[in-house]
Amino acid sequence: MSETFDIAETLDVKGESCPMPVVKTKSAIDEVAEGGVLEVLSTDSGSMSDIDGWAEGTDGVELLEQVEDGDVYKHYVEKTN
Amino acid sequence: MSTDTPSAGDDETMTEAQLQARIEELEASVAELEADDDQEKMTIVATQGSFDMAYPPLILASTAAAFGWDVVVFHTFWGLDILHEEKSENLQLSAVGNPNMPMPNSLAALPGMDRMATWMMEKRIDDNGTASIGELIELSLDQGVELQACQMTIELMEYDEDDFYDDVTVGVGAATALQHMAESDIQLLV
Numbered sequence: 001m002s003e004t005f006d007i008a009e010t011l012d013v014k015g016e017s018c019p020m021p022v023v024k025t026k027s028a029i030d031e032v033a034e035g036g037v038l039e040v041l042s043t044d045s046g047s048m049s050d051i052d053g054w055a056e057g058t059d060g061v062e063l064l065e066q067v068e069d070g071d072v073y074k075h076y077v078e079k080t081n
Numbered sequence: 082m083s084t085d086t087p088s089a090g091d092d093e094t095m096t097e098a099q100l101q102a103r104i105e106e107l108e109a110s111v112a113e114l115e116a117d118d119d120q121e122k123m124t125i126v127a128t129q130g131s132f133d134m135a136y137p138p139l140i141l142a143s144t145a146a147a148f149g150w151d152v153v154v155f156h157t158f159w160g161l162d163i164l165h166e167e168k169s170e171n172l173q174l175s176a177v178g179n180p181n182m183p184m185p186n187s188l189a190a191l192p193g194m195d196r197m198a199t200w201m202m203e204k205r206i207d208d209n210g211t212a213s214i215g216e217l218i219e220l221s222l223d224q225g226v227e228l229q230a231c232q233m234t235i236e237l238m239e240y241d242e243d244d245f246y247d248d249v250t251v252g253v254g255a256a257t258a259l260q261h262m263a264e265s266d267i268q269l270l271v
Contacts, residue, residue: 015210016210018144018211019143019212019217023146025147026148027224043210054148058149
């Protein structure tokens with residue numbers, strides 16, 4: 001679960017829709033140091049598939065977990081290099 | 082091929098060192114080709130300037146840039162209005178001939194209907210938390226997307242180069258677009 005991650009940064013994109021969750025996640029992860037975990041909070045249900053697809057196709061990031069918590073979709077992305 | 086490539090008859094006389102050198106040469110060129118192919122490239126040609134048609138190229142371009150792709154959007158004809166600072170704020174949705182509009186064409190053709198349809202769509206977009214066209218342009222440019230304005234269309238429409246958003250690339254034509262398309266993994270016409 002989320003509490004096991006040492007979160008370096010939290011990005012709140014609640015209320016924003018495609019393409020913002022992915023684009024802002026990319027900008028935010030660029031600022032995280034290697035090994036750091038970025039938490040992304042979104043209300044866009046499409047972000048579950050989109051952030052998964054983005055992480056899959058992007059070097060240097062790894063999607064650790066996605067959690068649906070009420071209306072909020074939480075994503076945990078690690079910067080691997 | 083260089084002219085000093087050994088002929089078939091000489092192959093047998095190639096020394097081990099020569100073969101080794103040849104292998105290294107080939108390995109280097111393979112590595113070079115692989116490195117070239119490392120970054121995905123996408124070219125979008127944006128030809129439409131209605132409010133609804135401005136969104137798909139900008140959303141795809143900014144998302145592709147988030148993947149780290151090299152992205153060019155070539156704006157031509159009505160698509161040029163998307164990059165025009167003033168006109169981009171005032172793109173219209175057409176109510177006529179749009180089967181998704183909840184009204185018959187006879188009503189849709191009345192004065193002010195395009196403006197009303199646009200206003201309704203803008204409100205929906207705002208309520209949904211979807212970015213405005215101006216925001217998506219700034220976002221795309223920030224992400225490193227190259228937004229190109231077709232020079233021929235600029236002249237055809239009698240626009241000035243200063244009419245466009247800062248960092249929009251001007252002074253380019255079909256050959257520049259084709260060059261990027263030829264190197265692209267994905268090419269889209271919108």
